[in-house]
Amino acid sequence: MVDDTIGIILLVAGIILLAAELIHPGALLLIPASVLLMAGFLWIFLPNALLDSDSGIILIIVAAVAGALLEIPYYRWVAPVHAPMSTTVGTLVGQEGVIIAPVLPDTLRGKVRIGSEVWSARADVAIAPGTHVRVVGGSGVSVSVEVIASGSEPSGVPP
Incomplete structure (x- = not known):
C-alpha cells in the first residue's frame, strides 16, 4: 500500500x-x-x-x-501564428482621417482618427476637430497631416 x-x-x-x-x-x-x-x-x-x-x-x-x-x-x-497587426507611420502616408483633438503647430497634442486608430498629429497650421486631413509623413508614433480641400471627400474615413 x-x-x-x-x-x-x-x-x-x-x-x-x-x-x-x-x-x-x-x-x-x-x-x-x-x-x-x-x-x-x-x-x-x-x-x-x-x-x-x-x-x-x-x-x-x-x-x-x-x-x-x-x-x-x-x-x-x-496559438496559431498570425502576421503582426501593427501599423507603421509609413503605411499611413496618403491615408485620410478626421481630427478629434485640436492640432496646434509645434506640438503633439493634436489627435487624428485614421480608420479605427487614433494617432498623435502635428501640422504647420492649427487644425480644428472635425476637419478632414491627409497623412503626409510622420515619425515614431505621430503623423504629419494637411487639410484636405473642402470639395473632396475622404476615402478612408467612415461618415
Missing part, C-alpha cells in the same frame, strides 16, 4: 499539470504531465518494471516523446 501512495502522488501531480496546461495553454506542461502520468501508472500497476528493469525507463522516455509529439500540434492549434 505504501508503494501505491507514491504512484498516486505521481498521478495527481500529472493531472494537476495537465489541468494547468489546459487552463493556461502555452505553459509547456504537457510533456512533464505525460511523464508523471506514465510514471504513476507504472508505479501502481508495474512497480518492479519502473525501478528494477530497463523497460520502466524506456516507457518513461516513450511517454516523454509521445508528450512532445502531442504538444507540438496542440500548440499550433491553441
Whole structure:
C-alpha cells in the first residue's frame, strides 16, 4: 500500500499539470504531465518494471516523446501564428482621417482618427476637430497631416 501512495502522488501531480496546461495553454506542461502520468501508472500497476528493469525507463522516455509529439500540434492549434497587426507611420502616408483633438503647430497634442486608430498629429497650421486631413509623413508614433480641400471627400474615413 505504501508503494501505491507514491504512484498516486505521481498521478495527481500529472493531472494537476495537465489541468494547468489546459487552463493556461502555452505553459509547456504537457510533456512533464505525460511523464508523471506514465510514471504513476507504472508505479501502481508495474512497480518492479519502473525501478528494477530497463523497460520502466524506456516507457518513461516513450511517454516523454509521445508528450512532445502531442504538444507540438496542440500548440499550433491553441496559438496559431498570425502576421503582426501593427501599423507603421509609413503605411499611413496618403491615408485620410478626421481630427478629434485640436492640432496646434509645434506640438503633439493634436489627435487624428485614421480608420479605427487614433494617432498623435502635428501640422504647420492649427487644425480644428472635425476637419478632414491627409497623412503626409510622420515619425515614431505621430503623423504629419494637411487639410484636405473642402470639395473632396475622404476615402478612408467612415461618415
